[in-house]
Amino acid sequence: MSVDVNDLIDMDRGRVDRSIFWNDDLYQLELERIFARCWLFVAHESQLSKPGDFVTTWMGEDHVIVVRDRSGVNQVLLNTCPHRGNRVCHAEVGQVRGFVCNYHGWSFGLDGKLRGVYEAPAFERTPGFDMGDIGLKTASVAAYKGLIFATFDPDPPTLEDFLGDFRWYLDVILDNDPDGTEFVGGSIRSVLACNWKIASENFAGDALHAGWTHESAAQALFGQSVPRLSDDPDSFAANVNGHGWEFNLDLVGNAATLGDRQILRYLREREREVTERLGEIRSRMVGSISSANVFPNLSFLPGQNAFRTWHPRGPRTSELQTWVLVNKGMPEELKVAYRKGAMRTFSPSGVFEMDDGENWEYSTQANQGFVTRNQPLYYGLGLGTEIEHPDMPGHVFRGQINDANQRAFYRRWAELLTDPPTAASGR
Amino acid sequence: MGIEQPARLSLCLAADVPVGTMRRFDVPGAGFVALYNVGGDFYATADTCTHSAASLTEGDLDEDFVICPVHFGMFHVPTGEAQGFPVTEDLRTYAVEVEDGVVYVVTVRDPA
């Protein structure tokens, strides 16, 4: 590629070249250097309880099977037969003994190893065929408090290092209750005509849009506006390794949009317990107005408990998968309330989702125009607002009218794109 | 080939194959034989799947059905009956006797 990635973003001034949302060569580079390299979220442990339980999902554009093997270890297998490349699993979720390819009947165990073939006696007479050499490609797998991540980097950092101090923030959602979390219901899927980064960066740091974009939906849902950013001095943006979390400390702001009183009661009743567990500041973040993104494409809304990945489908399309995360120990009615609340707000028919989708599609598709895509975008809000906070780790910024997390996101993006893969990553 | 004669061979102690498990034996005159313990009753069949030559004892025993590890064909253990695609040919079965805690399999053998 002839473009220098570092010419496309100027984070000291807060400028982004729009070609990053449009250019096909850059997109191919993202697949190689971001999606085939970063730890990517693939499943929640609660989705796999018995050997043979599996879900399929995407790591970038690579389709993978996440499956619990016979020894109880979660494996991530590339869903493509090493013989002629056919898919070996066609379902989204289920329970299996192994994977048989439809093309020539090769059969793979839950660990991805070739276990047998059709016409086995004839193969035994075939010189040079060694079953032991053949299997589904596996990814490295690790989990953090229920969330399973995988990477195709042959020499990855540990998941702990990849997340870094962002774990302190993640624990607000993943560890506010001793019984841990689970996903309820299945996953909701939809397709948006937007670049994956526009969605990810919105969750990483865009508190600014909420009061404007979502005003009419908020009025319709609960007869009042989204609380004004200017009314709340206790709002922050924090980022670590390109992961971003923007939040205030109002305890229930986002959860209120689910429109269910029992959820608010639950959060208020637990405030003391959560304070004991996580401390004062984090107890105020549990249901608060906030959103977050784990680089590159796992986004969530703490208050609404909606978790999602933006799977890239070329530079101009994303496929969205959404799940609802709840505390395992929560009463059943509350789990239902969260599930319904997420459907009402952040599903394809959800009131807030529709608001966002429309904006992001135009932000992407406008770049069809040659002159348009040569206009830089402004990412300069909150330059110079970094603070030292005694409790909050990472880079912390005061005020939610702030592009700090978006700038951190694109810095990380550029860092990875300009770092060529090592020779070992022949993949 | 002469007339086949029954032969009784000891395989193992009954306690060696707990309920819900199976084990493979190389039995002279019969080849690989799978021994199953289904709820305390012992059964034996040929160990090799009639579809594509895999060892059934490497698969799963699910109540009184054995499932091949390769293409997941399923057989009824007591009768050896193939349960449907991809297996169409039944498994050979063998009589099993338990005496004083020892499991015997009855095969047939060429008297020559």
Ligand code: FES
């Ligand atoms: S392509 Fe899978 S068995 Fe041939």
Ligand SMILES: [Fe+2]
């Ligand atoms: Fe939004």
